[in-house]
Amino acid sequence: MNLDIEIDDNSFRLRARAWLRANLGVTSSDNIRHGGQTARKTATQWLAKCHAAGWSGVAWPREFGGQGLSPARLIIWYEEYTRARAPSALDCTFVGLNHAGPTLIACGSDTQKSFHLPRILSGKSIWCQGFSEPGSGSDLASLKTTGKVEDDMLVVNGQKIWSTCADLADYQELLIRTEPGSKRHRGLSWVICDMTLPGITVRPIENMAGVSHFAEVFYDDVRIPLSNVVGALHDGWNVAMTTLGFERKTAAIALQLELSVTVEDLITSAQAQPGTALSEQLADLRAEAAALRAMTYRAVLRDGGTPFDGSLIRLTFAELAQRIHRTAIDTLGAEALLDGPMVHDYLESYSETIAGGTAEIQRNIIAERILGLPREPRA
Ligand SMILES: Cc1cc2nc3c(=O)[nH]c(=O)nc-3n(C[C@H](O)[C@H](O)[C@H](O)COP(=O)(O)OP(=O)(O)OC[C@H]3O[C@@H](n4cnc5c(N)ncnc54)[C@H](O)[C@@H]3O)c2cc1C
Known part of the structure; x- marks a missing residue:
């Protein structure tokens, strides 16, 4: 049985192939594999190059700066990308391009979109995900990190874990409990967290391969503007399911x-x-x-x-x-x-x-x- 699906769009394929061949240069996946600031620099420089030529956010709609590629062309692009041995897509730009950006497009306000989307596409800002907590991984709805509403701010306290690239990231997709006394998937909010805010401590965790791709993140009275909530306040579960849909x-x-x-x-x-x-x-x-x-x-x-x-x-x-x-x-x-x-x-x-x-x-x-x-x- 032949399981290979041939997609017939040769002119697009040749265009993608030619651009990759001409631009890959000495970009090395090895730098990215080992994480750290060198990985960030390599990944963001490569993304900036893709962006300048219109090859960043290929699946995003055109009105938000993407290429709006059809599903067939998206597959062709990735086929050529991997055949050319371009840097692994699983680098520190992955969360921004593949689920934070698409979540903002689906659920964010106009202000959130106009500020963040161009930065994600051009590699100017790196995102990480802060969903899992100790004891709340598979059972995400049991999460305990809180955000207390005080005037126009959320005051966040708690801990996240396994947050990939948290030590390199500028922003985090942060899922927290904002409705006091709420249970399970009710009363949560999906919030844009600026990783440079006072009260945030990031502690990298080394995995058994000897690298620190992920980290624990602690929040001690971190003040985040309410305008950073994506979607409605207390409706974070629905927004998080949108994020996971893109991720999976x-x-x-x-x-x-x-x-x-x-x-x-x-x-x-x-x-x-x-x-x-x-x-x-x-x-x-x-x-x-x-x-x-x-x-x-x-x-x-x-x-x-x-x-x-x-x-x-x-x-x-x-x-x-x-x-x-x-x-x-x-x-x-x-x-x-x-x-x-x-x-x-x-x-x-x-x-x-x-x-x-x-x-x-x-x-x-x-x-x-x-x-x-x-x-x-x-x-
Ligand atoms: C490389 C890596 C990167 C990650 N990056 C991120 C990230 O960027 N951001 C983030 O928020 N999280 C991240 N995670 C965390 C990841 O989402 C969790 O590790 C995962 O959801 C499992 O949760 P847990 O580790 O708490 O394990 P637990 O949920 O405690 O599970 C322990 C064991 O029990 C089993 N189990 C649990 N519940 C059930 C059930 N109902 N039925 C059957 N078996 C069950 C599990 O399958 C597992 O074998 C990352 C994890 C890894 C390994």
Whole structure:
């Protein structure tokens, strides 16, 4: 069975390919992989270059500075982007471009849009996400960080955790409890938090790959203007679901295509070592990567697909990524341990079945919402 979907728009494809070839230069993904200020500089310089040529925010509507690409052209752009080995889309610009910006477009005020959207598109401001708290990850509605309304300000106290790039970010998508005494998903607000405000402490957390991509963030009487609330005050749950919808769907096309490139690289390096015992495994991975691509393209091309395609795609991606990076290590054997980027990617892949909703949570959604199985008991 041929799972490759051919999208016929050759003139656009050649235009994208030519621009990438002429502009990629020495931009290196390695800088981005290790995080820190160097990663921010590399990622934002690259985004500024894309922006100047009209290739930033390709999926955003034109009226907000994007390219307004059709779903088919969006796929072509990402195909060419990953084939050209452009910097990984999962850098510090990811949150701004792929979910903070789109959330502001969907739910923000005109003032919020006109201030923030151009800065996100040009790489002038970096965003992070402050949803998870200790004890409130999968069960996000149990979050406890509060924002007390005092005149025209919110006074925020509490703690967030696992906030990716919080140490580099200028702004945060902050989800807090603003209605005193409210429970679960009621009484929350989605707020734009300026990360330079007094009372904010960011403490990076090192992961098992030895890098600090994420951080704990503490809020001690942080005063945020009420005008920074996105959507209505106390209606943050609906805004957060909009954000998660963007995070779990089209935002990840580039990451999935990167997986296909990794599989093809593995096949090439295995071919250079005659006698490798992994050919069956590699053939399976190639087929699975093609199946994931087909599933994603179908969801994107079918006018956004169903609201739950994101969980199917996210789960398939996460588990496949782990198998691919494990096979990469097997392909090279003991020598793999000397390959810094390969070991790094292998260790990082463990986080795939946790970030953006764990594999168990995605399975619950698929079971209940797609297969119609009984709901698990709710607290
Ligand atoms: C690399 C990475 C980047 C991240 N970036 C961000 C970020 O930028 N911003 C942010 O806000 N958060 C971020 N997160 C946090 C992420 O969203 C949470 O880790 C995730 O939602 C899980 O929450 P938790 O860690 O509290 O685990 P828990 O929710 O405590 O889960 C612990 C275990 O219990 C299982 N479990 C929990 N509930 C159920 C259930 N109902 N049914 C079956 N099993 C269940 C889980 O699957 C898991 O195995 C990031 C996480 C990672 C790994």
